[in-house]
Amino acid sequence: MPSEIRLKYFLILCRPLNVVIGMLSIFIGAFITGTIHPLMKVILSCLSGGFVAAGANVINDYYDIEIDKVNKPHRPIAAGIVTPKEGFVYSLILFLLGIVFGYMVNWLAFIVSVFSSVLLFFYSFRLKRTVLWGNISVSLATALAFIYGGIAVDRLNYALIPATFSFFYHLGREIIKDVEDIEGDRADKIKTLPIEYGERVALHIANWIYILLIVLTLLPYIFKIFGTYYLITVVFIVDLIIGYGLFSMWRNPEPKNLSKLSMILKLNMFAGLLAIYLGHFK
Numbered sequence: 001m002p003s004e005i006r007l008k009y010f011l012i013l014c015r016p017l018n019v020v021i022g023m024l025s026i027f028i029g030a031f032i033t034g035t036i037h038p039l040m041k042v043i044l045s046c047l048s049g050g051f052v053a054a055g056a057n058v059i060n061d062y063y064d065i066e067i068d069k070v071n072k073p074h075r076p077i078a079a080g081i082v083t084p085k086e087g088f089v090y091s092l093i094l095f096l097l098g099i100v101f102g103y104m105v106n107w108l109a110f111i112v113s114v115f116s117s118v119l120l121f122f123y124s125f126r127l128k129r130t131v132l133w134g135n136i137s138v139s140l141a142t143a144l145a146f147i148y149g150g151i152a153v154d155r156l157n158y159a160l161i162p163a164t165f166s167f168f169y170h171l172g173r174e175i176i177k178d179v180e181d182i183e184g185d186r187a188d189k190i191k192t193l194p195i196e197y198g199e200r201v202a203l204h205i206a207n208w209i210y211i212l213l214i215v216l217t218l219l220p221y222i223f224k225i226f227g228t229y230y231l232i233t234v235v236f237i238v239d240l241i242i243g244y245g246l247f248s249m250w251r252n253p254e255p256k257n258l259s260k261l262s263m264i265l266k267l268n269m270f271a272g273l274l275a276i277y278l279g280h281f282k
Helices: 003-013 016-031 039-063 065-071 084-105 107-125 133-152 156-180 182-187 193-197 199-222 228-251 255-278
Strands: none
Touching: 003 039, 003 084, 016 039, 016 133, 016 156, 016 255, 039 065, 039 084, 039 107, 039 133, 065 182, 084 107, 107 133, 133 156, 156 182, 156 193, 156 199, 156 255, 182 193, 193 199, 199 228, 228 255
């Protein structure tokens, strides 16, 4: 296979869309504090988070090779385009780059980058194969993206609202993905919430997590933290799409439909980021 085509698959292995979402989350985590200065530290924190996220995506494919052969046979490692050894080394390089860039921001960013890298590595290695703890781990890691942005501009407390939203949003989506991947997870003897307690129980938990999240998204407007532009965007785009997802999830809980909903919810994250951005304008 030509080297330029192999390079493309190494890029695919990183899941660029997820990486971009993570970097945007870090940037907005800084922006909503009221400043993006020092700009260089914000850029460095975005790069750091991007590399950590990319490393996490790669190591996840490394440990999930047998599952992906069932659920996602097109993934580069599962398809045999990238060897497991290449994927493992590649992930370590990406994690290391993320930690180096974190060190260039400040000591707190360095600590968070190390913690996130270790957490995400052990998520793929072990935590993903435990009931709920894996879901909580990956949701915490995504929430830390906003915290990271606040750290970059030394205004950590302002980033707590989007971090909270991110945690619950990803927690619900991760549980839905577990239901979607139940066949492959069961084949690999992974203990997930739907496998241990049933698909309906898992979907009920995801359902109530999202209902709680919808309520939480209204609080920043009620307490006059964010303005009208935020409210309009979050109610008529973000929450509406979540509501559609819950309706469709119960109407058709088949894996194919859940996969479609998982992608819709992923794209809806951009609307969530936009809402938080607009919240800066009263």
